Amino acid sequence: MTGARILLVEDDDVLRNVVERNLLARGHEVSCATNVQSALHYLRTKTIDLILLDINLPDQTGWDVLRAIQCGECSLGEEDEMLQGKLPVVVLSAVRVSPHRLAEFHPLSYLPKPFPMEAVLRLAAEAAERRELCARMKVNGEGFHA
Secondary structure, three states: OOOOEEEEEOOOHHHHHHHHHHHHHOOOEEEEEOOHHHHHHHHHHOOOOEEEEEOEOOOOEHHHHHHHHHOOOOOOOHHHHHHOOOEEEEEEEOOOOOHHHHHHHOEEEEEEOOOOHHHHHHHHHHHHHHHHHHHHHHHOOOOOOO
8 A cells, every 4th residue: 555645734843753754654755834835835736635734833824724725725636525525634733623613624633732643643544545445446437426
């Protein structure tokens, strides 16, 4: 199985480096962004299987990234259809996130900091499995069905 293409949006250098090293060690492709503008650039130019998104960023908030995705400013590819309406986003936050915000954006998961690394690695492995399933469906001509 090939790894997932992951966008890690985290401004804390230590945490970003720890998460990135763990993901790379398991064969995932990791792009890192430290603010909203660089995150949006990656989302406009790369195909991403999973976004690990900090909410408190120096220029704007992670919610602004999610709004841009919802408004269609960034395309996440055909794999989105495999997610049944859920954004391939794991929200990471040191502050409590309201249930209203989670209901507004429907992330795959919410991990309050500090979070267990095993949870991130499991979600990355699931993203890689979704990517592989999507690739097999394309090869077999099955396509996506609602």
